Amino acid sequence: MQLTHLNQQGEASMVDVTDKAVTERHARAFAEVHMSEQAYRQLSEGNNRKGDVLSVARIAGIQAAKKTADLIPLCHPLALSKVQLDFTLDPDQCRVLVQSFCRLAGRTGVEMEALTAASVAALTIYDMCKAVDPAITIGNIHLLEKAGGKRGHWHGAGTATAPATAEEN
Incomplete structure (x- = not known):
């Protein structure tokens, strides 16, 4: 397999996507946040001194997706048409399951976003x-x-640990 982020001199280079077809693309990603019972209780009951934790986290995630090209050097700036963050509270394990969904019509994927x-x-x-x-x-x-894109649909085998977002249903 040829590495696409290296030029002929072996230096890091942004991939030229000019000739790629514009297609509808989307990606979903996941993260887990584990915390103490006290922190979980404050978050779930809305008693955190800093405010509504999940609302702020949702906005932060949306902003981060839009700024991905500023953070990851070889990512293309993308015109995202949808960014959604969903949270599932798991009181049994004092954790928050985070799921993101990004979509666009473009020449490159939205996995990094x-x-x-x-x-x-x-x-x-x-x-x-x-x-x-x-x-x-x-x-x-x-x-x-x-x-x-050219590779079509990929779904991580055995990795879907959070329910589908409302957007996908």
């Missing part, structure tokens, strides 16, 4: 809850699926 959105939403949850529990952990960040 979906992964960035889920990651930054998880980081925002940490930031807003760290005063109560500095031992919060973030993990299991991965791509759930991607669709569009």
